[in-house]
Amino acid sequence: MGSLMKIVVLLYVTSAVLCTPFINQLQPGQEWPTRSSVKQPKPDESQKVTDGVVKETEDAIEVDKAPEAISELKVTPEKKVDYSGCQVWKVTTTHTGAKKVISQLASEKLISSWGGNHSTVDVLVKPKVIENVTSVLNSKNIPYDIVIEDLQQVINEENPPLDENEIELQDRRGHRMTWKQYHRVEDIHGFMDYLAKTYPSLVSVNTIGKSVEGRDLKVLRISDGKPTNKAIFIDGGIHAREWISPAVVTYFINQFAENFDVESDDIKNIDWYFLPVVNPDGYEYTHTTDRLWRKNRRRYSVCVGTDLNRNFGYHWGGKGASNSPCRDIYRGAAAFSEPESKAIADFVGSIATKFSAYLTYHSYGQYLLYPWGYDNVVPPDYKELQAVGEQIAGAIKKTGGSSYSVGSSSGLLYPASGGSDDWAKSQGIKYSYTIELSDTGRYGFVLPASKIEPVARENLAGLRVLAHQVCKE
Ligand code: 0X9
Ligand code: ZN
Numbered sequence: 001m002g003s004l005m006k007i008v009v010l011l012y013v014t015s016a017v018l019c020t021p022f023i024n025q026l027q028p029g030q031e032w033p034t035r036s037s038v039k040q041p042k043p044d045e046s047q048k049v050t051d052g053v054v055k056e057t058e059d060a061i062e063v064d065k066a067p068e069a070i071s072e073l074k075v076t077p078e079k080k081v082d083y084s085g086c087q088v089w090k091v092t093t094t095h096t097g098a099k100k101v102i103s104q105l106a107s108e109k110l111i112s113s114w115g116g117n118h119s120t121v122d123v124l125v126k127p128k129v130i131e132n133v134t135s136v137l138n139s140k141n142i143p144y145d146i147v148i149e150d151l152q153q154v155i156n157e158e159n160p161p162l163d164e165n166e167i168e169l170q171d172r173r174g175h176r177m178t179w180k181q182y183h184r185v186e187d188i189h190g191f192m193d194y195l196a197k198t199y200p201s202l203v204s205v206n207t208i209g210k211s212v213e214g215r216d217l218k219v220l221r222i223s224d225g226k227p228t229n230k231a232i233f234i235d236g237g238i239h240a241r242e243w244i245s246p247a248v249v250t251y252f253i254n255q256f257a258e259n260f261d262v263e264s265d266d267i268k269n270i271d272w273y274f275l276p277v278v279n280p281d282g283y284e285y286t287h288t289t290d291r292l293w294r295k296n297r298r299r300y301s302v303c304v305g306t307d308l309n310r311n312f313g314y315h316w317g318g319k320g321a322s323n324s325p326c327r328d329i330y331r332g333a334a335a336f337s338e339p340e341s342k343a344i345a346d347f348v349g350s351i352a353t354k355f356s357a358y359l360t361y362h363s364y365g366q367y368l369l370y371p372w373g374y375d376n377v378v379p380p381d382y383k384e385l386q387a388v389g390e391q392i393a394g395a396i397k398k399t400g401g402s403s404y405s406v407g408s409s410s411g412l413l414y415p416a417s418g419g420s421d422d423w424a425k426s427q428g429i430k431y432s433y434t435i436e437l438s439d440t441g442r443y444g445f446v447l448p449a450s451k452i453e454p455v456a457r458e459n460l461a462g463l464r465v466l467a468h469q470v471c472k473e
Pocket of ligand 2: 238239242362363
């Protein structure tokens with residue numbers, strides 16, 4: 001290399017280094033809230049975690065997919081759980097005794113529940129037991145529809161590779177994120193870092209903790225730094241298999257960060273905090289090994305994982321949560337025993353009075369749920385939560401046509417304690433909602449990637465309604 005060339009290269013490298021802001025180096029007026037000490041219950045080391053019996057009431061069929069049931073399924077050469085021949089049925093549970101029958105079948109591991117409400121439940125039926133379960137339901141006159149004939153086929157078609165044009169665009173964009181595909185954690189975090197680098201006076205990224213397996217829990221903030229701003233916290237991906245959730249949350253991030261200058265005053269007058277993947281270990285596991293994994297990846301003696309949405313410290317260990325690590329609704333050894341839920345509590349809790357809203361995105365069912373979840377009771381301001389929820393649902397319907405039902409989560413779904421929504425509300429955050437995104441059961445957790453944009457678009461309209469409400473208070 002000639003010496004002139006060397007000087008040019010040296011100048012280029014030096015300027016690139018000096019001009020690239022460090023991702024977490026915040027601009028003036030952008031200081032993040034300090035992590036003050038929030039009192040959290042201490043994990044109870046002596047607690048036995050393997051001896052639990054879970055009561056299933058007539059009203060509450062708990063979301064459950066026991067790992068034992070899955071281990072009977074074949075594993076493909078790439079070590080992925082194979083759901084070939086598995087079916088998903090929507091069972092009507094309004095007949096007397098129907099819920100008991102479903103609970104019984106679930107406890108015998110003949111079926112596992114994907115979720116439901118007061119009148120139906122979606123259940124996964126393995127090929128070997130289809131005949132058996134059919135005759136039980138028929139003999140009891142319990143109606144059902146086969147919604148998914150072959151689950152593995154739907155999984156195979158859910159997330160097709162990008163076409164050539166998209167790949168080319170991806171290379172030019174500076175990050176790999178699209179909303180035409182479900183992405184791995186690396187792409188999502190890379191996208192967040194890219195935005196912080198590209199818009200350093202608006203966007204910043206902070207790691208608020210690490211997952212059980214040591215992955216970053218990254219929060220992205222969008223704020224123009226006005227001291228009068230309100231604040232909203234949004235999370236996604238508490239449940240690993242609910243892929244639409246991180247996809248929608250990152251869509252919001254992209255919209256606000258890329259178009260901030262032309263955004264509405266409501267959006268500009270809010271400090272936005274996004275944690276798109278609360279459960280990165282579980283999320284990665286759904287990509288590499290078991291598409292239907294729900295919990296985090298903490299290892300216990302035999303079974304794996306805590307349901308992070310049963311691990312928050314408000315009425316922890318109450319209804320709809322299990323004390324057995326083998327269950328999909330395992331509450332954990334103690335409130336906030338998991339680093340993922342603890343990181344949220346430390347971060348949000350340290351500035352709770354600052355947040356006007358806490359939104360946690362899940363799937364599926366198309367519900368806008370407000371507290372309480374731990375039991376069938378409502379907070380004193382539930383009428384406002386219901387009214388604002390209905391306005392959000394109205395905007396969603398008008399924009400994309402989807403119908404979302406609004407109500408308290410225990411009332412509309414089932415009692416389930418230890419949820420992040422209840423904890424946020426207990427901290428005095430007024431608008432605390434769980435949003436169960438699309439669909440209503442046609443694909444369930446395995447929603448095709450082509451639905452990301454329509455689902456995100458209509459939910460962005462809903463989020464604008466909430467932003468407006470927050471700003472006018
Ligand atoms: O059961 C849950 O954790 C949520 N449903 S999901 O199908 N995504 O798992 C609903 C949570 C509602 N909130 C509370 N029960 N606190
Ligand atoms: Zn969920």
